[in-house]
Amino acid sequence: MATPVVTKTAWKLQEIVAHASNVSSLVLGKASGRLLATGGDDCRVNLWSINKPNCIMSLTGHTSPVESVRLNTPEELIVAGSQSGSIRVWDLEAAKILRTLMGHKANICSLDFHPYGEFVASGSQDTNIKLWDIRRKGCVFRYRGHSQAVRCLRFSPDGKWLASAADDHTVKLWDLTAGKMMSEFPGHTGPVNVVEFHPNEYLLASGSSDRTIRFWDLEKFQVVSCIEGEPGPVRSVLFNPDGCCLYSGCQDSLRVYGWEPERCFDVVLVSWGKVADLAVCNDQLIGVAFSQSNVSSYVVDLTRVTRTGTVAQDPVQDSRPLAQQPPPPSAPLRRIYERPSTACGKPQRVKQNSESERRSPSSEDDRDERESRAEIQNAEEYNEIFQPKNSISRTPPRRSEPFPAPPEDDTATAKEAAKPSPPTDSQFPVPNLEVLPRPLVGTPTPAPKAEPAIIPATRNEPIGLKASDFLPAVKIPQQAELVDEDAMSQIRKGHDTMCVVLTSRHKNLDTVRAVWTTGDIKTSVDSAVAINDLSVVVDLLNIVNQKASLWKLDLCTTVLPQIEKLLQSKYESYVQTGCTSLKLILQRFLPLITDILAAPPSVGVDISREERLLKCRLCYKQLKSISGLVKSKSGLSGRHGSAFRELHLLMASLD
Incomplete structure (x- = not known):
């Protein structure tokens, strides 16, 4: 009698060597959940298709490590900010540099594309937020108000507001048309790492290093609820596409929350360490994490996760009954965003004091763009994902079938899924094994190498001591x-x-x-x-x-x-x-x-x-x-x- 195949709730999909040096940033395409962009200390931006071993495209031009990357909603443009404060925008379909934006005086910590207009917002360690018109290659406005580094920026779904989170423990909401701050949300006691708008309602979530997630009403400008007791600093949150719950990527786990009242629907164990970004596609949640030059991707089957109702009795168990699909959300408690049918107009321009906002494109900028390249590494996958713009439709792997889970009792399949894929291009060498956890038994000892300038700290290790x-x-x-x-x-x-x-x-x-x-x-x-x-x-x-x-x-x-x-x-x-x-x-x-x-x-x-x-x-x-x-x-x-x-x-x- 054949043994029934039991699928997993969460599993590791793949591990790749993403850069020749350490990975410093990464982001998932939110529309597809299948496109991954990584930025590295090697000053490159690399583009990947989730669960495919080879780099699709490598973008060059930055002269310092890439600190932040972001894809626009159609996944046709990508913006990357560097440690030097420069910003570059590439057109992925045309495979070329589109714009070089200069003006920040320190690291670019956060970026976001406007959902309807061709604008990009950037937040920096210089405490400034800038709104750029990438068509005209200029800064539209600078928002001042934070006193420390701006860690996260998000446009509202209707494109009228911009939310910012910073190390100064505050969340601020900016009116793009008026060019001023609408409201400040105090309450966090640590740096705020992430903000996320509800997809439909006037609701904002913020996650902080103080291990709390706060929900803010954007009509009354007050806190709705606060979830405390996260296992570590909150760095990655994502609303379910229908807005029924919020996912929080915690240390080695996924938590599912409701906010009125605040409660935890489910906890799923996922061995992803510190997850860096989340996306949802085909009733699956994709999570990505990085360590040194490696990037790992994980999948959580959301059909087996409780997303509404009461808290699961024992969410940590591996074998729990399938959760029923969440019912259609009821009438919202708050106002719903009105999305325009056409692209939004240019935000109002007000008096500017900064030279960086008055400057015109220079020959130096033109030279930077000439020196920037979009090198296609895998033509077959590139053509599949980025068809010519005049095509009737784009059919990349973004709308393919869900990722299959390895059977729980098939250890060989599970190990194969977790095994790193060797890079095929010589520009992505095997990472320095000296800095990776060293196996104690049954593994040849690598040749000794020069001691690094900084010895990386290891999780759960006494401070200052290494065996x-x-x-x-x-x-x-x-x-x-x-x-x-x-x-x-x-x-x-x-x-x-x-x-x-x-x-x-x-x-x-x-x-x-x-x-x-x-x-x-x-x-x-x-x-x-x-x-x-x-x-x-x-x-x-x-x-x-x-x-x-x-x-x-x-x-x-x-x-x-x-x-x-x-x-x-x-x-x-x-x-x-x-x-x-x-x-x-x-x-x-x-x-x-x-x-x-x-x-x-x-x-x-x-x-x-x-x-x-x-x-x-x-x-x-x-x-x-x-x-x-x-x-x-x-x-x-x-x-x-x-x-x-x-x-x-x-x-x-x-x-």
């Missing part, structure tokens, strides 16, 4: 395979050293904790510094960074020399902590320090003022010392370069 740092180097013949006994023998060689280090660290942390219980934060930090163990300082700063109110001016004088050491560390976690602490100090105390130092001398004796003045002078001297280091590292690529560039902007007043 490989304490293991002696063992030379093994390239072809020899390790047996279990040999592998365990290697691990034991470093075990005693690791135990000594961890025991010493635990003792030091107990010493600091004893002081911490007295409530004297300054003395606690002094004791951690006196121990002369940077790992203890990092652990303590990670706690203090969570509550900005703990920071005082005298604490800065102690911490700043330690921050300088952390910024020069080879450990990624140390650098991250140092950047976070320095950013807090600059935001809270730099205006105070500069004001006190610039104030005229007081008449008479004011001991408290003199003490504060001495502390400000010491902090200023320390910050000046650090500013040179920050400036030298602001040219790095990747997220470290982004962090240092942001710090460099914050420290501009020191000059």
Whole structure:
């Protein structure tokens, strides 16, 4: 008797090597869910068809890493922004560069296409939002209001509004016609990473690093509900096409939410790590994630997911009954968007003060466009997806059948689906295996390579500690395979050293904790510094960074020399902590320090003022010392370069 085939609820579809260096950004085409664009530290934008192994097209022209990419709704245009602040728009059907847009002074963090007109919005680390007319190659308007990097931009479905999310913990809504801010939505206590409009109703969702998702009524301009307790920072959300629920891509899981009242309909385990983007097509949710130069795609069968009604009794179980299809949504509680039948008119132009908005296309821009290329890598797939514009219809794989799931009991099929596809083009080499998780058993050891400048932090690993740092180097013949006994023998060689280090660290942390219980934060930090163990300082700063109110001016004088050491560390976690602490100090105390130092001398004796003045002078001297280091590292690529560039902007007043 044949065994019935049981399909999966979620499965890994594919893993590809997307770039010759680290992937820095990616986006899915929302209309099809089948088109994927990736941006890399190699300054390229590559185009892929989901579940196909080969690159369709490679777009060149940027001279710095690509930080943000976005496809327009018909998936005919793509826009990419770089670390240098430049923006390039390509016509995918014509396979050529369309526009080069210059004007931002720092990283492009977010981009979005207007749903009806030929406009692009860009958000940058320079805190500005710009609206570009890509037909006329010019900036239509600049929106000012955020005080930190703008992480996400979204146009409303009717094309009248623009929502922005930023590191300053706020969400803002802009009226494109009036050229001004309509409303600001406070409430998040951490950087806001993503915003998304409801497809039909006047409703906006925002996700933040404070692990909450907030829903905002766009008629009353107030919060509707707040979902708390997300397992990590919220970076990717998506409304179901009919608006019945919201999907949140969490760490290794998909959560399905309702908002009136706030509730969780379902939780689906998906081993995608930190998912970067989501799309829905053919009753399947597609999720994509990246790590180093690899990009992985995953599928969730939405016919097996509860999207309305009550919360599933045990959503974590692998074998649960099929959820019934969600019923047609009832009458909306809010106003519905009125979509125009024709392309929208150009937004009203108001008085401009920036030179970048008055500048005309230059010969330098023309040269940039001549040097930009759209190289077709796979002509067959390109012709299938991007037919000539005068064709009656485009029939790319966007409307093909749903992705088939491997049977749960067919392990060979499942492994084959999860296996990376080898690139066929020589420009996409195999990634550096030195930075990937290293198998312990049964795998040949790769040849040793030069140590990277920054050692990547690993999830669930003690801050500042890596087992490989304490293991002696063992030379093994390239072809020899390790047996279990040999592998365990290697691990034991470093075990005693690791135990000594961890025991010493635990003792030091107990010493600091004893002081911490007295409530004297300054003395606690002094004791951690006196121990002369940077790992203890990092652990303590990670706690203090969570509550900005703990920071005082005298604490800065102690911490700043330690921050300088952390910024020069080879450990990624140390650098991250140092950047976070320095950013807090600059935001809270730099205006105070500069004001006190610039104030005229007081008449008479004011001991408290003199003490504060001495502390400000010491902090200023320390910050000046650090500013040179920050400036030298602001040219790095990747997220470290982004962090240092942001710090460099914050420290501009020191000059």
